[in-house]
Amino acid sequence: MMDIRWENYVWKEPRPVASAEVERLxxxxxxxxxxxxxxxxxxxxxxxxxxxxxxxGRGANVFSVLLTVTRDADRASYSILDSYNLIRSHVPSGIYPFGKTPGGEYLCFDYRDSAQQPRIVLVTVEMSVLPVANSFQELLEGLHDD
Structure with missing residues (x-):
């Protein structure tokens, strides 16, 4: 498995999330x-x-940013909840975003088949739902360079 380096994107420095915020989500x-x-x-x-x-599918896409659990009004487009509110009326229930691509597509957890083991799907700008990985772990392990 490749080591993943996480680089600042939304903010200039890391902002750890309190477990209570994740539990609230x-x-x-x-x-x-x-x-x-x-x-x-x-x-x-x-x-x-x-x-x-x-x-x-037959191609590749870019996982550009891990969405934020902590809501920052100035960076609302990177908020998990804001992203969810944006797509929820367009996708089946049980699909929750956690990441974004440069093209404005969302990497999401798909809980439609299992409440415990969500698959990973990509929600396109047309709101199509495409399979990506069987788990978050598999997604991370599959990340690669060209």
Whole structure:
């Protein structure tokens, strides 16, 4: 597995997330977020992974930023909740965003098949839902450079 470096993106410095903020998100969505995601977002919300390419369909896309659990009014477009509110009426219920691509597409958890083990999907700008990985861990392990 490649080591992922997380680089500042939304803010100039890391902003760790309090576990209570993540728990509030889980309560709101009535899901149990993957442990690996909770570990990563706690330390790296609003940051960009390097390497950042992931496979989708026959091509690749870029995981440009991990959305923020902490809401910053000046950076609302990077907020998990703002992103969710933007797409929720256009996608099936059980799909929750956690990452964004440069083209404004969203990497999301897909809880439609399992409340415990969400798959990872990409929600396109046309609001199509495309499969990406079987788990958050698999997504991270699959990140690569060209």
């Amino acid at each position: 889980e309560a709101m969505w009535q899901v149990s977020l993957p442990g690996e995601f909770k570990r990563v977002v706690a330390a790296h919300q609003g940051m960009a992974p390097e390497p950042c390419l992931f496979k989708v």
